[in-house]
Amino acid sequence: xxxxxxxxxxVTKVAVVIIFTFSIYLxxxxxxxxxxxxIGGLSTAAAxxxxxxxxxxxxxxxxxxIDFKKLAALGVLIAVCTGLGGVLFGEEFLTQxxxxxxLPIFGKTELTSALIFDTGVALAVIGTAVNIILSISEDR
Amino acid sequence: xxxxxxxxxxxxxxxGMVLIIFHKNIVLQRALSLFALFLSGFIAFVMMNQVREKxxxxxxxxxxxxxxxISFVGDMFxxxxxxxxxxxxxxxxxxAFRSIGEKNEKLYFYPLFLxxxxxxxxxxxxxxxxxxxxxxxxxxxxxxxxxxxxxxxxQLRESLKYVFINIVSSAFFLIGVAYLYSITGTLNLAHxxxxxxxxxxxxxxxxxxxxxxxxxxLKAGLLLFFWLPxxxxxxxxxxxxxxxxxxxxxxxYSIFRMFTLVFYHEPQITHLMIGILxxxxxxxxxAGATGYMxxxxxxTYNVVISVGFIVAGLVTMTEAGITGSIYYxxxxxxxxxxxxxxxxxxxxxxxxxxLREMSGLIRRHPQLGWIFFIGTLSMVGIPPLSGFLxxxxxxxxxxxxxxxxxxxxxxxxxxxxxxxxIKLFMNAFWGETILSEDEEKGSIRGLLFPIALLLVxxxxxxxxxxxxxxxxxxxTEQLLNPSLYIEAVLK
Numbered sequence: 001x002x003x004x005x006x007x008x009x010x011v012t013k014v015a016v017v018i019i020f021t022f023s024i025y026l027x028x029x030x031x032x033x034x035x036x037x038x039i040g041g042l043s044t045a046a047a048x049x050x051x052x053x054x055x056x057x058x059x060x061x062x063x064x065x066i067d068f069k070k071l072a073a074l075g076v077l078i079a080v081c082t083g084l085g086g087v088l089f090g091e092e093f094l095t096q097x098x099x100x101x102x103l104p105i106f107g108k109t110e111l112t113s114a115l116i117f118d119t120g121v122a123l124a125v126i127g128t129a130v131n132i133i134l135s136i137s138e139d140r
Numbered sequence: 141x142x143x144x145x146x147x148x149x150x151x152x153x154x155x156g157m158v159l160i161i162f163h164k165n166i167v168l169q170r171a172l173s174l175f176a177l178f179l180s181g182f183i184a185f186v187m188m189n190q191v192r193e194k195x196x197x198x199x200x201x202x203x204x205x206x207x208x209x210i211s212f213v214g215d216m217f218x219x220x221x222x223x224x225x226x227x228x229x230x231x232x233x234x235x236a237f238r239s240i241g242e243k244n245e246k247l248y249f250y251p252l253f254l255x256x257x258x259x260x261x262x263x264x265x266x267x268x269x270x271x272x273x274x275x276x277x278x279x280x281x282x283x284x285x286x287x288x289x290x291x292x293x294x295q296l297r298e299s300l301k302y303v304f305i306n307i308v309s310s311a312f313f314l315i316g317v318a319y320l321y322s323i324t325g326t327l328n329l330a331h332x333x334x335x336x337x338x339x340x341x342x343x344x345x346x347x348x349x350x351x352x353x354x355x356x357x358l359k360a361g362l363l364l365f366f367w368l369p370x371x372x373x374x375x376x377x378x379x380x381x382x383x384x385x386x387x388x389x390x391x392x393y394s395i396f397r398m399f400t401l402v403f404y405h406e407p408q409i410t411h412l413m414i415g416i417l418x419x420x421x422x423x424x425x426x427a428g429a430t431g432y433m434x435x436x437x438x439x440t441y442n443v444v445i446s447v448g449f450i451v452a453g454l455v456t457m458t459e460a461g462i463t464g465s466i467y468y469x470x471x472x473x474x475x476x477x478x479x480x481x482x483x484x485x486x487x488x489x490x491x492x493x494x495l496r497e498m499s500g501l502i503r504r505h506p507q508l509g510w511i512f513f514i515g516t517l518s519m520v521g522i523p524p525l526s527g528f529l530x531x532x533x534x535x536x537x538x539x540x541x542x543x544x545x546x547x548x549x550x551x552x553x554x555x556x557x558x559x560x561x562i563k564l565f566m567n568a569f570w571g572e573t574i575l576s577e578d579e580e581k582g583s584i585r586g587l588l589f590p591i592a593l594l595l596v597x598x599x600x601x602x603x604x605x606x607x608x609x610x611x612x613x614x615x616t617e618q619l620l621n622p623s624l625y626i627e628a629v630l631k
Contacts, residue, residue, distance in 0.1 A: 073160035080154055086202075093146045094202040 005054060012054035019047035027122055031110070037118030041125030048126070049133050057137065068134065072127025079120030082113055142197040144187050145212040148180040148222050148261040156254035169250040170237055176254060177233060180261065181226030188219045192611060196618060196628035198267070206267070206629050207328035213267035213629055216615035217466065221264045221393060224470050227597055228385045228477045229257050231590040235481050236378035238586040239488070244289050244376070252289075256282040256382065263390045267629055269320065269327040272394065273313055276359070280306050283387060286379045287371060295374045302371040309358040316351045323348070330629035333401045333622050341405035349403035349410050353395070353417075360391025362451055363417045365444045369428065372443065373436035373493075377484025380436070384443050385477035389469060392450055396465070399454060400619045407457055415455035419549045421448030426556035433495045435483045435568070438560050442479070442519070445553050446472045452546050453534040461537025462616045468530025471601060475519055475527065478594040479561075482512045485591070486568050491581035495564065500573035504580075507588055509569040511595050516561040518598055520554055526602035 023043035030036025051060050086095030098112035155176035159169050191197055191214060199212040214222075233253065240249055259279025266272050284306075287299045321327055323345065324335045336345060354364070361368045372383055395414070403410055425444035432438050450472065453465030485508060490498040502509035518525035521532075531554065538547030601608070618624050 070161045073157040077154060077157045080150060080157075084150070087143045092141055092200055092203045093143055093150070096202065 008054045012050055016047045016051060019043060019050070023047065027118065030118060031112060031114060037121030038125055040118075041122035042129060044122070045126045045129035045133075048130050052130075052133065052137070057134070068127045068131045070127075072124050072131060075120045075123030075125070075127055077120070078123065079117050082117040082120060085113060142187075142190065142199055142214070144183055144190070145197055145199040145214045145265055146201070147183045148226070149258055149265065151180050151183075152176050152254040152257045152261070156251040156258070159251045159254070160248065163246065163248055163251070166242065166245050169245065173250040173254055174230065174233055177226050177230045177257065180257070181223060181230065184219060184223035184226055187214055188216070188223055188611065191216050191219050192614065196624060198629050207326050207331035210271060211267035211328055211330070211629055212265050213330070213625065214265055215618045215625060215628075216611060217396070217619055218264040218393075220466070220470060220611060220615060221389070221473075222261050224473050225257065225260055225264070225386060228473050228594070229253075229382060231594045231597075232378050232382045232385070232477055232481070234590040234593070235381070235587060236376075239484070240376055240378055241290075247289065249286075249289060252282045252285050253382070255279070256286065256386075258282075260386050260390055264393060267329050269317055269329060269332065273310070273317060276313070276390070277310065279387070279390070280310070283383065287375045287383075289379065290376060292374070298370045298374045301367050305358065305367045309355050312351060312358075313355045316348055316355060319348045319351070320345075328629070329397070329401055330626045334626050334630065336402060336405070337622075341403065345403070346406050346409055349398070349406075350413065352398055352403070353410065353413065356391045356394045356398070357417060358391075359388070360395060360451075361388045361421075361444055361447050362391070362395070362414075363421045363424075365421065365425070365447070368444060369437055369440040372440045373434075377481060377488070380484065381477045381480035384440070384480045385473045388443060388447055389473055392447060392469065395451060396454055396619065400457075400462075401622050401625055404457070404622065411455050411457060414451055415543060415546050418448040418451040418455065419546055421445070422452075422549050422553040426553045426560075429560035430556050430563070433567075435486055435493045435495060435564060437493075438495075438564055439476075439479055439483045442557060442560065443476055445557055446476070446519075449531075449534065449550050449553060452543075452550050453530075453537055455543060455546060456534075456537035456541045457620070458537045458540055459616055459620065460533045460540060462619055463612055464530050464533025464535070464537055466612050466615050466619075467605075468527065468534060471518070471526040471530055471598070474594055474598045474601065475515055478515050478591060478598060479512070479519070481587075481591050481594070482508060482515065483564075485584055485587050488582040488587075489580050489584060490568075490575065495567040498568050498574075499571035500569070501575075502569040503573045504575075504577065505584065508584070508591070509565075511591055512569070513565060514595060515598070516558070516565060518602065519561060520558045524602050524605075526598050526605070528602065529605050 023040045026035040026043060027037060027040030030040065083094040087093055096112065096114045098110060100108055101111055103109045155172050159172060162168055187197065197214040200206055201210040201212065256279050259275045259282060262275035262278065263272055266275055284299065284303055287302055288295050317327065324332055326332055326335060358364045372380055399410060422445050425441050425448060428441035429438050429445060450465050450469050453461040486501065487493050489501065492498065518527045521527040535547045535550060538550065
């Protein structure tokens, strides 16, 4: 019998948008307040896993065409290469830099190199977490 | 500040990540991973000369001053070990090109191999106890996967033991770190050394020192080696060789670091304990090596003997003893990779690891036989080969300080090494040739090159001992004077 998951699927469609928004909020909040790449990435991964649960794996794979192993590797690469940025300017590895800039919509905004690093962390966490769930689910 | 210090950790990491993205392109995988190891080795060589000229090099990550930030410290001891690691792992990697099999190559063998090197190099270079734990986990995780690579039944059984043992010892490690932090309030090794010297090493700290001794003994195979012969004999040859050459040595390195830099105030308790462990390890290892008739078992028990012997030099805490240990440690990393690669090749040719079922290999494979023979002589410590100086200095150190029993057992163990290796040599290489060319189970084409390369390195270490004497002497001086390390980090 085919399971009836209309409720799960309808709720997921709404909830995933909310979770994604919240994880972006957590991610951007991370520089000065609780949050950051790790927790932002983890909640994004939660949303993706929810999609996998509500719809089946093949269907999500058709729509999100990302190899999560490669995403994780890319994340670590971004994070480590941000660290190497400091080396190029003759500072210690992992030295961070920040500055304030007038941007069109946001006004005066703090731009930091730590944000790029955090993006890497987030991608690595998303890739790893989703990958773990996928490997477990494939194991019959 | 010296950014080169982080490079032997970062380069394999970056390349490993790139290789995950391109995991189908085998030629690229081989070329890039070898390039990463060569580059790291070259950087280690440059660092070695920097340390020689300017003393201990440090790097405070992100510019956060020690003891608040994360320190990387390169003293001569660490840098020499990083250099040896890069050389040995390059040779094992070249061996893997022809022996590991295409299926494993596509199953992320090269990235995992590089992550293993990341962990090992990181453990050697970090100046922070918690980071030591993290780097231990990095190479352990890589080794968990590598040991099961191929997924044979035996491999899965042994890897289960290996994983359990290491999870337990990692838990103890973390508990020890927590105790130490709650007592001293710091985890930076230099700062720890400074604070313990200031406050005195009381009974509580000595107990924690013994807890760390248990943890590192499990990793190094010092007495607690019951897991080692099983798990080192199941993975593919190139992986077994890199395990035998590097993983126990990281444990030995940690014992050296902790008991020369941090817990050196109560040698009559801690160092005596290490001495007893070393003696028992050598005796048990000798019994195992002579008792078995299986190529891989004999070789793994020889790993155990050498662990005991290297640590015996630490017990003395004299210049001669430590110098000997450093010589022998470097020698042992090279020679263990060498004999494991040869052992694996023998098994590849004959299709069995039972000594009784092989004979007369020297007729068809003279180079292999003679390289093995020279390796054996080197392990026993025949001058001018590389094992000689280590043995002389360690024995001298033990006799100078009155540990006659320890030195005696060390020499006795050497005889058993000779006995077990000659047994292997006679059974495998002498006698009637029972396998004709077509009956051999595998081809050794391309496998001799990395083996010969390791032999050349080993010979260079033995004959050119005079040339590296200055480096080793500096490493000894830095190990025996913790103040040099502390000043370099906390200046």
